[in-house]
Amino acid sequence: MPVPLTVAAVEALRAQTPGVKHTTHFNHAGSSLPSEATLEAMRAHLWREATSGPMEAGVAAREQIEQARTLASRLLNARPAEIALTTGNSPAWGGAFAALGTWRPGDRILVARHEWGGNLATMRLTAQRAGASIEAIPSDDSGAVDPQALEAMLDERVRLIALTWMPANGGLINPAAAIGHVARRHGIAYFIDAAQSAGQLPIDVTQVGCDVLTSVGRKALRGPRGTGLLYVRQDFLPRLTPAFVDTYSAPLDTNGEPVLRDDAARLEPSELAPALRCGLANALQEALDIGLDNIRARIDDIAQTLRTELAQIDGVTVLDQGRERSGLVSFNVAGQEAAAVQRTLAAQGVSIGSNGVAYTPFDMNARGLDTIARASVSYLTTTAEIDTLLDRVRGLIR
Known part of the structure; x- marks a missing residue:
């Protein structure tokens, strides 16, 4: 049974994380810091490849590699x-979207105002070719997507509802389950981009009601770059025909005809790096061992502290929306571009992120924002690290 993340427990986890000794990291939403055990899982497999041969090493580690799916x-x-x-998240989301098949003139796609720019780019290329439309669902007074407004927009032409659960440009958490209730009631396909959510929130896809959910290993899960997760509800799978297949996702039968797999791996390429899967498996096990409820509670406490302290600095504006908030804390410093703030802090050993309009164009334009600085926390983040960040931000203003 996971136990609460006490100060001692966090220090133990930090002792097993080499990166915390070298950087003050507030860019966990970009990519978090892996543990020694995750690094060792990858190194061990690479050594097997070097000494036994890559194909032979893959066979020997098949059970370990497949464990990532189970976890x-x-x-x-x-x-x-x-x-x-x-x-990664984008290949997973784009692959599932492409598998929806042919779009027709008049088809409608409804998205939250905070939709990830990469997903919008994918949808727009398809919509432009087909004569379909992409429309933003209104937000409520907290900034979150409004389920009632969504319901009022629905008609027989709506073919997809897409939601970015935790937007990249701030701490908002959208009401994914409430949107799911609307989608299920009307039988409309529902895709969730959970790139920032998996590993930060407890997720139960049966409660959320999505047909497709995508995420990535490198963010809150603290896994390696180049890994991602794609969930497809079993009953929804027949509606997805991949745009690209290989001998793993659609092996040929005795007549030379491709036979699509009857599981989500019909959307999985055969050429994936086994070492990265070994690292992902370890990172997933670590998150489960800590407990997602514990992770959520710890991140929420840290992020709220950081928001409160930043808001008290003259010249700093905290930009987060929503009634429920994530570990992404967005802010701007008066008179300074976010990218410049990021560069200055990086030179002082503090890592943050910065986002432009292209990341979340509907929301940024609606709020009149060109850029935002983003300090994203982890359960690894300490009070001392928050103090360091705050001191560096005050220094920017002085």
Whole structure:
């Protein structure tokens, strides 16, 4: 049974994380810091490849590699057959979207105002070719997507509802389950981009009601870059025909005809790095061992402290929205571009992120924002690190 993340427990986890000795890291939403055990899992497999041969090493580590799928299903309360392992969030999301098939003139796609720019780019290329439309769902007075406004927009032409659960440009958490209730009631396909959510929030896909959910290993899960997760609800799978297949996702039968797999791996490429999967498996196990409820509680406490302290600095504006908030803290410093703030802090050993309009164009334009600085926390983040960041931000203003 996971136990609460006490100060001693956090220090123990930090002692097993080499990166905390070298940087004050507030860019966990970009990519977090892996543990020694995750690094060792990758190194050990690479050594097997070097000494036994890559193909032979893959066979020897097959059970360990496949464990990533099983652990991902536990993380999301799904079945292993509903999980595909991918190279990242965007390939997972784009692959599932492409598998929806042909779009027609007049088809409608409804998205939250905070939709990730990469997803919008994918949808727009398809919509422009087909004569379909992409429309933003209004937000409520907290800034979150409004389920009632969504319901009022629905008609028989709506083919997809897409939601970025935790936007990249700040601390908002959208009401994913409430949107899911609307989608299920009307039988409309529902995609969730959970790139920032997996590993930071407890997720139960059966409660959320999504057909497709995508995420990535390198963020809150503290896994390696180049890994991702794709959940496809089993009953929804027949509606997805991949735009690209290979001998793993659609092996040929005795007549030379491709036979699509009957699990989510029909959207999984055969050419994935085994070493990265070994690292992902370890990172998933660590998150489950700590407990997602514990992670959520710790991150929420740290992020709220950081927001409160930043808001008290003259010249700093905290930009987060929503009634429920994540570990992404967005702010701007008066008279300074966010990218310049990021560079200055990096030179002082403090890592943050900065986002432009292209990341979340509907929301940034609606709020009149050109850029935002983003300090994203982890359960690894300490009070001392917050004090360091605050001191450096005060120094920017002085």
